[in-house]
Amino acid sequence: MANPIHSSYIDNSGYDSRLRREFNGAVDLNWKLPWISGLSLRAMVAYDYKNSEWKTWQKALSDYQYNQATEIYTEVALRKKASLESKMENLFMPTQQYSINYNHVFNEKHDVSGLLLWEAYHDRLTDVLGFRESSIGIIDDISKGDTENQNASGKSVETAHAGLVGRFNYAYDKKYLIEFNFRYDGSFKFQRDRRWGFFPGVSAGWRISEERFFKDNLPQFDNIKIRGSYAKVGDEGDFSAFQYLDGYVYGGSYVLGTGGLSTGLKSSGLANPWLTWYESQIMNFGFEASFKNGLITTEFDWFRRERSGLPATRQGTFPTIFGESMPQENLNSDINTGFELTLGHRNKIGDFGYNVSANFSATRIRYGYVERAASTNLYDNWQNNNNDRNKDIRWGKTVVGQFTSYEDILNSPVQDNNANRSLLPGDLKFKDLNGDGIIDGNDxxxxxxGATPRMYYGLNMSIDYKGFDMTLFLQGAAGHDIYISGDILDPFIQQGLGNGFAFMTDRWHRADPADPNSEWIAGNMPAARVTGQVDNRSDNSWSLHKADYLRLKTLEIGYTLPKRWIQSSKIDRCRIYFNGNNLLTFTGDDELLKNIDPESNQSRLRYYPQLKTFNLGVNVVF
Structure with missing residues (x-):
């Protein structure tokens, strides 16, 4: 292993430098027309420019390895040659916006507003990269490098978008509210006849609490409002550009005739002139309520999003002489439904005041249509056909326990393709799902x-009493799992960086490791052996853990000094406080989850953990 201190010094190993220059400028003009009340014109032109330079200089680097037998240090070359990589990138981002705005109230009851806006932006990116090795390795200039194995590359990318945005709002007497809006967007990714998409929307609300019959009969309610909305939204994010064009792309190097390698071209694939925006139809219905000046508040929303025309490549069987790649098409669809609920309560009783707010949300995404190859049999259709099926479902083998003895192993379905001869007590025991006596991929x-929660919840609370105050925030999630693998399970992974001690002390093992006839001692982990001998690592339910959690995210306690204590000074207010972050996490009875972060979707613990922090401070206002 290399000496990290030796290799970290710039004088020994080199450096990696980054330089970025930015210019952000905008001119914004707003003209209120004097002869029409509430009407204004606006023009905005912006220009952003970014210039970035990267330079990576790696010196030739050697280290010394010690041979315990000969007690001699031997020089080992970690990098035989120095190298320099230099890259420069320029990004130009001009933007234009021109709009007409109107806002006016008629007869104190009719509130009318509108907007018509045109926007366009045309981004251009260019970069160039050069790389050379250096046998001498003294001067960090690319012109002083060797021409052998040199490399140069670069690219130029342009994108362009334009759109017309419109909005009309009307409110009558603060009771009835309605809005119409639309976007008419164009993207460079699609051919002329499919480039533009029209995406309208409408929303309406009714403040029932403003009605006379409601005020007369239920005056204790401050606000009761019901609302709903429907909109179409377009997106072009996952589509590759210019798929409507037939053309060629650089396809690697080829030997032509008796010459050397030449850069060649190949077909870019079949064109699809019908590709266009995919659409989301979004519906939302909700209500808001407030009781006795905010003593109790609540808000509820139900939403549904249906996406259609999602990008996918058509699957099928084509003859080997076909010689083309299929383009993206508007094929797939999905549906996302869910709700959000917020409840609040605040009050003050004498010197004691408090405020509590709780929230809960749940969502579920379901596939609509998913393009796929035709199923070969019923099992293939059940396992791989995601049409009309919930997303984020984890598949694998069901573990029914661990083998407890050799007799248990021999009387179980074969799962090692070797009559179970390679299995040991403690190995995972899989369920024979199809009942054929063999454990394989068909089981x-x-x-x-998956690792994405289906439910989120939280609690905010604050209290104050005679100068003392406390706030806390609890957050949590549920309905998701973490799959444990890699560094957590493998004891000597990455040159022994795994937790070998924990594994070896909690594995199935012989009472006397030197006696093959001694009894087996049970543990949580399978018996230790050379990796790859048995199937304890394929996707299975034993490695899947429920990741529901509740975390005390923040807690702060403070005290504000009475004014009589500081009135002789120039201090107007002084508060002393203590707070902490990520203080407690509750994950149920799963011991393994007590040692990992349930918010991480990584199964191998290769992430920087969340820090538990404490702060003590003073706020002083003069």
Whole structure:
């Protein structure tokens, strides 16, 4: 292993420098027309420019390895040659916006507003990169490098978008509210006849609490409002550009005739002139309520999003002489439904005041149509056909326990392709899902959920009493799983960086490691052996853990000094406080989850953990 201190010095190893220059400028003009009340014109032109330079200089680097037998240090070259990589990038981002705005109230009851806006932006990016090795390795200039194995590359990318945005709002007597809006967007990615998309929307609300019959009968309610909306939204994010064009792309190097390698071209694939925006149809219905000046508040929203025309490549069987790649098409669809609920309560009783707010949300995404190759049999259709199926379902083998003895192993379905001869007590025991007496890929089924929570919840609370105050925030999530693998399970992964001690002390093992006839001592982990001998690492329910959690995210306690204590000084207010972040996490009875972060979707613990922090401070206002 190399000496990290030696290799970290710039004089020994080199450096990596980054330089970025930015210019951001905008001119914004707003003209209120004097002869029409509420009407204004606006023009905005912006220009952003970014210039970035990267320079990576790596010196030739050697280290010394010690041979314990000969007690001799031997020089080992970690990098035989120095090298320099230099890159420069320029990004130009001009933007234009021109709009007409109108806002006026008629007869104190009719509130009318509108907007018509045109915007366009045309971004251009260019970069160039050069690389050379250096046998001498003294001067960090690319012109002083060797021409052998040199490399140069670069690219130029342009994008262009334009759109017309419109909005009309009307409110009558603060009771009835309605809005119409639209976007007419164009993208460079699509051919002329499919480039533009029209995406309208409408929303309406009714403040029932403003009605006379409501005020007369239920005056204790400050606000009761119901609302709903429907909109179409376009997106072009996942589409590759210019798929409507037939053309060629650089396709690697080829030997032509008796010459050397030449850069060649190949077809860019079949064109699709019908490709266009995919659409989301979004519906939302909700209500808001407030009781006795905010003593109790609540808000509820139900939403549904249906996406259609999502990009996918058509699957099928084509003859080997076809010789083309298929383009993206507007094929797939999905549906996302859910709700959000917020409840609040605040009050003050004498010197004691408090405020509590709780929130809960749940969502579920379901596939609509998913383009795929035709199923070969019923099992293939059940396992791989995601049409009209919930997303984020984890598949794998169901673990029914661990083998407890050799007799248990021999009387179980074969799962090692070797009559179970390679299995040991403690190995995972899989369920024979299809009942054929053999454990293989045909025994996979749904075992749990993915790493994305289906439910989120939280609690905000604050209290104050005679100068003392406290605030806390609890957050949590549920309905998701973490799959444990890699560094957590493998004891000597990455040259022994795994937790070998924990594994070896909690594995199935012989009472006397030197006696093959001694009894087996049970543990949580399978018996230790050379990796790859048995199937304890394929996707399975044993490695899947429910990741529901509740975390005390923040807690702060403070005290504001009475004014009589500081009135002789120039201090107007002085508050002493203590706070902490990520203080407690509750994950149920799963011991493994007590040692990992349930908010991380990484299964190998290769992430920087969240820090538990404490702060003590003073706020002083003069």
């Amino acid at each position: 996979s089924g749904p075992i749990g959920h």
